[in-house]
Amino acid sequence: MDYRELSTPALAIDLDVLERNLDRMAAYCREHGLRLRPHTKTHKTLEVSRMQLARGAVGLTVAKAGEAEVMAGAGPDEILVAYPLFGNDKLRRVAALARERRVFVSLDNELTAENLSRAATEAGVVFGVLVEFNSGLGRCGLEPGPACCALARRIMKLQGLAFRGLMTYPGNIWGTAEERKREAGHVAERIERAMEEFRRDGIAVEIVSGGSTPSAFLSHEIAGLTEIRPGTYVYNDANTLDQGACELADCAARVVATIVSTAVPGRAIIDAGSKTLSSDARRASRGIGYGYIVEAPDAPIVKLNEEHGYVDATRSSHQFRVGEVVTVIPNHVCTCVNMHDEVFVHRRGKVEGSWQVAARGKIR
Amino acid sequence: MDYRELSTPALAIDLDVLERNLDRMAAYCREHGLRLRPHTKTHKTLEVSRMQLARGAVGLTVAKAGEAEVMAGAGPDEILVAYPLFGNDKLRRVAALARERRVFVSLDNELTAENLSRAATEAGVVFGVLVEFNSGLGRCGLEPGPACCALARRIMKLQGLAFRGLMTYPGNIWGTAEERKREAGHVAERIERAMEEFRRDGIAVEIVSGGSTPSAFLSHEIAGLTEIRPGTYVYNDANTLDQGACELADCAARVVATIVSTAVPGRAIIDAGSKTLSSDARRASRGIGYGYIVEAPDAPIVKLNEEHGYVDATRSSHQFRVGEVVTVIPNHVCTCVNMHDEVFVHRRGKVEGSWQVAARGKIR
Numbered sequence: 118m119d120y121r122e123l124s125t126p127a128l129a130i131d132l133d134v135l136e137r138n139l140d141r142m143a144a145y146c147r148e149h150g151l152r153l154r155p156h157t158k159t160h161k162t163l164e165v166s167r168m169q170l171a172r173g174a175v176g177l178t179v180a181k182a183g184e185a186e187v188m189a190g191a192g193p194d195e196i197l198v199a200y201p202l203f204g205n206d207k208l209r210r211v212a213a214l215a216r217e218r219r220v221f222v223s224l225d226n227e228l229t230a231e232n233l234s235r236a237a238t239e240a241g242v243v244f245g246v247l248v249e250f251n252s253g254l255g256r257c258g259l260e261p262g263p264a265c266c267a268l269a270r271r272i273m274k275l276q277g278l279a280f281r282g283l284m285t286y287p288g289n290i291w292g293t294a295e296e297r298k299r300e301a302g303h304v305a306e307r308i309e310r311a312m313e314e315f316r317r318d319g320i321a322v323e324i325v326s327g328g329s330t331p332s333a334f335l336s337h338e339i340a341g342l343t344e345i346r347p348g349t350y351v352y353n354d355a356n357t358l359d360q361g362a363c364e365l366a367d368c369a370a371r372v373v374a375t376i377v378s379t380a381v382p383g384r385a386i387i388d389a390g391s392k393t394l395s396s397d398a399r400r401a402s403r404g405i406g407y408g409y410i411v412e413a414p415d416a417p418i419v420k421l422n423e424e425h426g427y428v429d430a431t432r433s434s435h436q437f438r439v440g441e442v443v444t445v446i447p448n449h450v451c452t453c454v455n456m457h458d459e460v461f462v463h464r465r466g467k468v469e470g471s472w473q474v475a476a477r478g479k480i481r
Numbered sequence: 482m483d484y485r486e487l488s489t490p491a492l493a494i495d496l497d498v499l500e501r502n503l504d505r506m507a508a509y510c511r512e513h514g515l516r517l518r519p520h521t522k523t524h525k526t527l528e529v530s531r532m533q534l535a536r537g538a539v540g541l542t543v544a545k546a547g548e549a550e551v552m553a554g555a556g557p558d559e560i561l562v563a564y565p566l567f568g569n570d571k572l573r574r575v576a577a578l579a580r581e582r583r584v585f586v587s588l589d590n591e592l593t594a595e596n597l598s599r600a601a602t603e604a605g606v607v608f609g610v611l612v613e614f615n616s617g618l619g620r621c622g623l624e625p626g627p628a629c630c631a632l633a634r635r636i637m638k639l640q641g642l643a644f645r646g647l648m649t650y651p652g653n654i655w656g657t658a659e660e661r662k663r664e665a666g667h668v669a670e671r672i673e674r675a676m677e678e679f680r681r682d683g684i685a686v687e688i689v690s691g692g693s694t695p696s697a698f699l700s701h702e703i704a705g706l707t708e709i710r711p712g713t714y715v716y717n718d719a720n721t722l723d724q725g726a727c728e729l730a731d732c733a734a735r736v737v738a739t740i741v742s743t744a745v746p747g748r749a750i751i752d753a754g755s756k757t758l759s760s761d762a763r764r765a766s767r768g769i770g771y772g773y774i775v776e777a778p779d780a781p782i783v784k785l786n787e788e789h790g791y792v793d794a795t796r797s798s799h800q801f802r803v804g805e806v807v808t809v810i811p812n813h814v815c816t817c818v819n820m821h822d823e824v825f826v827h828r829r830g831k832v833e834g835s836w837q838v839a840a841r842g843k844i845r
Contacts, residue, residue, distance in 0.1 A: 225744040257742040378621040
């Protein structure tokens with residue numbers, strides 16, 4: 118069956134493109150001596166995790182205890198929970214996983230470290246801990262400088278914790294190639310500022326973890342990084358495309374949708390709305406709307422309701438008709454994947470099967 | 482256990498508020514002789530469907546075949562699929578349901594009617610059909626006038642279909658009380674225009690189905706409506722609140738979240754991001770951001786990543802601290818509920834159990 122014949126809406130993955138994306142990132146990291154610890158939040162499947170590990174990933178990254186539990190099934194030697202876990206239930210679950218493999222947790226405050234230490238001690242395990250610092254995004258993380266060293270010293274004193282290094286999420290490396298290069302320079306400066314303080318204090322920093330998809334292939338220019346955690350690169354999406362951080366041919370994931378109404382003049386309605394694509398906006402400047410229609414790139418999806426995508430057909434040469442199938446590259450593939458219980462995989466259009474999105478909806 | 486002690490993030494429903502909302506809408510419809518066919522897309526649970534039917538709802542509304550299959554479990558006499566179904570798989574599944582209960586489908590074009598007729602004939606069932614017309618939103622639906630009558634006449638000739646009336650989604654009734662009242666007038670005019678044509682043609686129109694939550698309590702002023710299909714009223718949300726279409730005390734659903742980081746000055750990070758709240762924007766003018774923090778309404782959630790809500794604490798008197806629990810009224814409760822496998826129900830704070838969000842993710 119061709120993937121365009123699937124019951125719609127459906128999320129379809131091109132295996133050739135996926136494998137090429139995985140190979141390219143693995144080769145880049147090998148070439149530059151960077152360790153790859155991919156974030157599994159994008160694909161949320163055991164199948165892709167195994168493909169990443171088979172290509173040399175040192176471990177897997179997750180954000181939630183529930184994601185860690187699922188991804189343990191892919192057999193990684195190491196799991197990094199790149200999220201400041203709070204809550205005894207979650208800490209206990211992650212501690213249970215640390216009995217069988219190395220588990221790292223990132224954090225940016227003493228209270229979280231103390232709770233983590235208690236959970237480790239109760240379970241008789243040791244967590245590797247990365248201190249999160251803010252390299253410019255302003256989300257989580259301490260200011261590079263003395264505060265990071267003070268937290269590291271506190272961690273070194275707590276039972277069940279081993280300070281292993283630093284982590285940052287450089288989500289501020291975003292935009293055109295030029296904007297990304299400039300911001301990568303700022304991130305490098307902030308890493309250097311953090312490291313300087315650690316050198317002065319004589320604290321060994323084994324890991325400096327960074328990396329995102331828009332910044333991934335700039336990582337060798339960011340001095341100090343020892344590893345990266347990109348996620349989106351496996352499938353890519355319209356936001357990555359808009360930034361010029363991938364080509365159309367690198368977009369492995371498409372939502373297959375059907376035109377269900379053309380009753381309103383100038384408009385076509387697809388059966389993929391926010392419950393299928395997610396309502397994440399197109400962030401980069403090149404495009405507007407809620408996804409890139411491959412068959413009619415000049416027809417933007419201007420609005421979403423849960424089950425309706427509003428296509429503006431007024432400036433498109435494409436003549437939409439009821440029953441027609443189109444394929445849409447989502448704006449943000451991570452949130453799109455999270456909407457789906459399964460993804461369908463194909464090679465050159467032929468459906469080979471489906472994969473369960475096993476870590477979908479693991480919010481705790 | 483108090484619901485603020487749940488492992489976070491979690492979606493919690495106040496049963497007293499839910500029951501009051503259900504009672505109020507049921508009483509309003511009884512008082513005005515309107516039939517209530519609530520849209521189940523908001524709650525997606527069998528439990529609330531049963532509560533709606535027990536309070537006199539004539540049936541249930543859904544958008545997808547998968548939702549219809551789930552909601553059949555609540556035992557309604559009638560299911561309306563208020564969506565122009567396309568695809569043989571979906572038509573067959575809905576036809577199977579029509580063996581045991583009355584099933585209505587709305588549509589706005591001949592091809593969809595023909596496909597539906599074929600599925601009905603193959604299954605040996607009859608679908609009630611509502612012709613969808615556009616009352617101003619410009620999503621689906623024919624222009625009120627001759628086109629609606631022509632489609633109705635075509636439906637009357639097709640085997641397995643019974644023309645039953647008209648349907649519209651008045652999503653354009655939105656905004657302040659004044660704006661909503663004005664737009665309700667426009668909708669009433671467009672209903673009258675549609676009906677006029679049917680009267681002229683001598684075609685009986687048994688059902689005129691409209692209604693949404695922001696327009697619900699204006700329905701008695703919209704001449705011609707025989708029934709309404711509100712969904713959001715069961716829980717309400719920040720968008721409903723912003724419009725003045727409910728009070729804070731009518732908001733039954735809150736996301737319980739924990740502050741996980743305050744490392745960046747002026748900022749607090751909650752463990753509820755777009756994977757928990759959905760990234761649907763605040764539409765009405767009164768507020769900005771991605772949800773209403775009940776404990777600190779002056780601290781907007783200015784940005785979401787999947788697992789992070791960025792709270793701007795710079796203009797708030799509230800002092801956020803790591804580990805603190807807050808409760809958030811989501812912008813759009815329907816898309817928020819769809820993110821959750823279960824909701825926790827409580828009375829006056831005490832958790833009584835959880836309900837499976839059985840129709841979550843039913844995109845087909």
